[in-house]
Amino acid sequence: MKPNAAEKPLKIPFDSLTLRAVVSELQVLLTGGQIQDIRQPAPTELRLAVRSQGQNFLLLIAWDAQFARAHLVTSRRPGPPSPPNFCMVLRKYLENGVIEKIQQRDFDRVLEIVVQSRDDQGEPRLLTLVAELMGKQSNVVLLDETRRIVDAAKRVTHRINRLRETLPGLPYQPPPASPDKFDPLAPDALTPLLAEFAARPVAEDDSDALSALLTARFAGMSPFLAQELAARIFAAADVETGLRAAWETIFGALTRGALEPITARDAGGSLQGAYPFPLLQAGAAHWKQTRTDDLNAALEQTFADLTQRADAQSVAGELRGKIERALRRLERQLQDAERSLRDAEMAEGYKQTGELILANMWQIQPGAASVSVQDYYAADFAERAIPLDVRLTPQENADLWFRRYHKARDGQRAAEEQRGEIIARLEKLTDAQEKLTALADAGEIRALRADLLARGLLPATSDADDETDTRSARLPDFQGHKIRRVITPEGYEILIGETATANDFLTARLAASNDYWLHVRAATSAHVVVRTHGRPADVPKSVLTRAARLCAQHSGQKHSSLISVDYTLKKYVRKPRGAAPGSVDYQQETTLHVAPESQG
Secondary structure, three states: OOOOOOOOOOOOOOOHHHHHHHHHHHHHHHOOOEEEEEEEEEOOEEEEEEEEOOEEEEEEEEOOOOOOEEEEEOOOOOOOOOOOHHHHHHHHHHOOOEEEEEEEOOOOOEEEEEEEEEOOOOOEEEEEEEEEOOHHHOEEEEEOOOOEEEEEOOOEOOOOOOOOOEOOOOEOOOOOOOOOOEOOOOOOOOHHHHHHHHHOOOOOOOHHHHHHHHHHHEOOOOHHHHHHHHHHHHOOOOHHHHHHHHHHHHHHHHHHOOOOOEEEEOOOOOEEEEEOOOOOOOOHHHOEEEEOOOHHHHHHHHHHHHHHHHHHHHHHHHHHHHHHHHHHHHHHHHHHHHHHHHHHHOHHHHHHHHHHHHHOHHHOOOOOOEEEEEOOOOOOOOEEEEEOOOOOOHHHHHHHHHHHHHHHHHHHHHHHHHHHHHHHHHHHHHHHHHHHHOOOOHHHHHHHHHHHHHOOOOOOOOOOOOOOOOOEEEOHHHOOOOEEEEEOOOOOEEEEEOOHHHHHHHHHHHOOOOOEEEEEOOOOEOOEEEOOOOOHHHOOHHHHHHHHHHHHHOEOOOOOOOEEEEEEEHHHEEOOOOOOOOOOEEOOOEEEEEOOHHHO
């Protein structure tokens, strides 16, 4: 029979076969050794320093969901200044203890290390460190002599798993086994499988069906190992011959300790994994496999590369998301600026409408909803109907159009300036986005992120979702006053008073003298404060624009297309004696012309 030649992507796991091979080496090297130091340099990683046979060894146990594993390493990593509680428990119970036994439980991904230690009175006690290396369910548990739990790296309550709680004081329940599965290392392991083949032959070259059958019939059989066995079986003349040969090559050699460990690199030269035996399965032909004498060293090198790449991919993914969200925000802001420019183009029309009303005041009846006038600005002097506000006098209607004219005209320069700034930021972020695709080192990606943060191109805080660039809430530390809090993408805090008394409290009690203070010009609005931490000159223009838009939103003019908002330092704001709540005077202001936040 021929092997399945279809190329399949390979992902070499740390499976039960690899653990058994590691355990075989650990039994020779560490049994009888003394545990001299225990460190937890990462939240899901332990490193045990063991003195054995006149040598120093470092055993790594990791219960990371993606890279759960156990093997010897050579590199030391410093622990945190304050060791985690679980690490302190292990030090108390296991340090200076002697390793009596190292074993794998039932060809499963469970490592057990039995340690002879002493209690506080010097009496001997037997403890077991259990490492369950099972993906998302990975955990490390310390057991006493009665197999009760002393502590666990991940404490599992009944709310998480009602059938298998993992809490101090409870009896330890091992991961559930499959009683109907066979032990692949048993002397008669192939007998029931050969009988099944005789009753129901496997289709020729159907490696998927064969690997699924192997996985279903044998305990600890990973899909990867099953595919490897299937490839070896179909490489033989018939299934029975191939099955016996594959079993002897893998499990027989494993029992004898005759490992042939390899490392595998893809076509680009990147390490993809290490395994106790060479690989024949589909896809392996496209990889470069290198024999090595030390499986533990191969695993250390492989997982160092894999974790570094995973870290880089994680950091890159996070940064890519931040850039995409920032680009979407800028695109919305660009639309706002362009809308303001379109309004500015209509400024002359607003002025002409006001002048037509003034010229025809004599024919406007009180309470009229419109007036029909001869448009002397039109080439044909055509009749034109002008809508009127029935609540206003003719003069006030004309003034309303003139105010629209002044807002549109005055806002044009600000909108043009904002549009230029936004386009420049869009170009810089787009360049960064392209640069990110070429980076593969986590350090370089973090440096790019730090540069974008320093230049104010990315938010200093994390984004809760794709469409919201703020996190706002009424906080309990405002003594009951209704004050809204917004954190900008640049990391600045904006406070908005929502009532007259809240405005007074915000301006008089919360704002520092060098904080920015904002208010809509010549209209009722919220008091808005931008926290500057004593450095108002460092506040980006985008933050002040955002604060001005929020101020415009919380004003009586929030339905206007463009609103004038004044800002100054809080030290130039004064509340006159006897003034009503929320009333203040201010000086040395600068004016921004913005659209309300609700329109952005």
